[in-house]
Amino acid sequence: MATTTASIRLPVPPADVWQLIGGFGTLPDWLPYIPTSELGEGGRIRRLTNDEGGQIVERLEAFDDKARTYSYSILQAPFPVTGYLSTLTVLEDPDTGFSRVEWKGTFIPAGIGDDEAIALFHAIYSDGLEALRRTLAA
Structure with missing residues (x-):
């Protein structure tokens, strides 16, 4: 099992950040490389389309509005991993x-090494958090 975590500090109150990113279907509101998110199964499944037209299907595994965190698994994606579980959390400094x-994930690389899989997801998380910073600054 491989893991990675990326985090970012933002000069914005946690409630405001959570208002933007706390909905399971809100990725298109702050993540430019995910222009489409469609919710299904009562909001527990999201079908994402990336900016290249690729499809990703994820399941909401846990949600805690008070703690400002949710976890999700990948059901279908073009990534070389299995057993993927990720958590997105907004903390107060x-x-x-x-x-x-904080955006962290655990996964089992499939057909690639741990280091390559970690680098892939660390880049996704880091790029996503930088996109969040830009969205909040706009």
Whole structure:
């Protein structure tokens, strides 16, 4: 099992960040490489289309609005991994009252090495968090 975590500090209150990213269908609102998200099964499944037309299907595994966190698994995607579980969390920095957003994942590489799979998802998470920073600054 491989894991990676990316995080970012944002000069924005956690409630405001969560308002933007806390919905399971809200990726298109802040992640430019995911222009489409369609919810199904009562909001538990999201069907994403990336900017190249690729399809990703994910299942909401856990959601805690008060703790500002949710976890999801991948049911279908063009990624070389299995057993994928990711968690997106908005935390409050106790020193500033602002936000720290953490995006982490665990997965089993399939046909590639751990380091390559970790690099792939770390880049996805880091790029996504930078896109979040740009969206909130706009």
